[in-house]
Amino acid sequence: MKKSVFLGALTVAGLAAGVAGAATLDDVKARGKLNCGVTTGLVGFAAPDANGEWEGFDVGVCRAVAAAVLGDPTAVEFVPTTGKTRFTALASGEIDILPRNTTWTFSRDVDLKFTFIGVNYYDGQGFMVPKELGVSSAKELDGATVCIQTGTTTELNLADFFRVNNITYEPVPIETNAEAQQQFLAGACDVYTTDASGLAATRATFENPGDYAVLPEIISKEPLGPLVRHGDDEWADIARWTLNALIAAEEYGVTSANVDELASAPTDNPEINRLLGTEGELGAMFGLEPTWAVAAIKAGGNYGELFEKNIGENTPIGLARGLNAQYTDGGLLYTPPFR
Template identity: 65%
Template sequence: MYRILCVASVMLAATTATGGTLDEVKTRGALNCGVNTGLVGFASKDAAGVWQGFDVGLCRAVAAAVLGDPNAVNFIETTAATRYRVLNAGEADLLARNTTWSFTTDVDLKVDFAGINYYDGQGFMVPKALGLSSARELDGRKICVQEDTTSAMNVAEYFKRYEMTYEAIPVAGTAEAQSLYLEGACEVYSSDASQLAAIRATFAAPADHVLLEDIISKEPLGPVVRHGDDDWADLVRWVLNALIAAEELGVNSANVDELKAQGTSTPEVNRLLGLEGLMGEMLGLDADWAVRAIKAGGNYGELFAKNIGETTPIGLSRGLNLQWTEGGLLYSPPFR
């Protein structure tokens, strides 16, 4: 009897978890999306108090797909220390912030990554006045690095590999690191290269600071959901894939309505736009879910260019984040 009751309990828990998040979001009428506390280009409030950024764009795409409204988002500010607690406590339905997919974050912290939306790597920022051009010249320097993150581990392993020493200046978050770095308490700031570029863009004199070319780690960043709700993980994963595939297939926020109305000669585009197949139904959504996601802020390329691309103050090139057809790593599984 005890064994039967245990099995029944496990089955009930699994049934409750499956599809639960989608139902909760629909009932609430808003997506609770965990974002960075304020990383310009990725997630920050503009002068009017409206959240903007590359990661914010993914939150809005998911909200548009599920609720039909890209503005139906409650943005939950999280730090490196609080993000997983907020997610696993159910305070956020999704984390869309600079979070690295690694063995430990995936397995030990009991979360699921729904894909990769930015291929990054850890780098170093230094004052231009130091005249440094390589990370191999950082022996003996004071380095600001966030506590309890993979960044601290990467720095330690890098300096050990090249038999160099450094003085670690531990910081709790981006704001503290920026302050200490600008005050000169640390000579070097180490973090994801994209984050360093975003932080430098906020300085009064960005040109006075250099991002060294050395990249010392792989940092695949992506949206994160809780373990136990495979249906919700699938939904978030395929919203991201829809934005990536749309760019590859030539679908963007300007032409998606016309393509939807007229249809195309490309079966995969028709499936993406809900003109063929039952993909929306499989996700628990209607046929226009991907159309709404693309219209929310554009396809992947549009979101990148508008928020963090080379013409923005962040100034990031696509690099590894180019489509696979252009020599990059960006790749969506097929819509079929």
């Protein structure tokens, strides 16, 4: 009941804002800054450093869009949002784009009136156990105590998984990831379950990460993507193709290091030429500079560079590319052609 009222209110907000803020691009250009909604802090995805500068994988998307639209990757106003305030902030126009680890679901797309512009990270719910438990598959977890964040989709996924496999578990409800970490280390639960990226980040903070293992089963689909308001397709196009440009840049080997060189003169590859604006007029089609993609790639590098710098295998979080590899490497990243 409460939830439906809340969602209803959000819907009204979405409608009102959709009508009012039809030209986000003009607003952003007039303001000279992109208002970008991020988390209040999530390891690897968005966090302020000691000087208050925001860094992270989601932050990289903000900077790329700002660079594409305004030509300046620092022209971003970061608005920290919580899981509860994020959708209203977007619907009411307080922010222009929300790259905040948000799972693309039917109801969010359709009922809440948002447009997901793509997926920047394919996540899924996993399990972490101490190695001394001697478990190698989630299906062996019969009778285990599980630390689980209450009120999240992970809770429902967990119940589904155990019911389908006809095994039992005992939930240990917890509120935050911080609490989960403490409880799990103290042995209050055998298993900790949340998104696999979160598990990796949590495991990285342990004193002896080697004593803990993430089980191979991924029991849910959590495609995390940036979203914008319904009803402003021009703005959604800009956001979508900026993300696509980062992905395509990796596919074609365009990096922040060589983008200037490749953009200085047309290359042999027409796809790169169209992407970097040395051939065709793609930028002008949605009202941006011809070098919009060059600016976006220079902001923080292509998709692969962003991934490696913030959450990749050389960072403490150490996530493998997995599903987030290019389709040519067996992953799911596949951008439509720039033509």
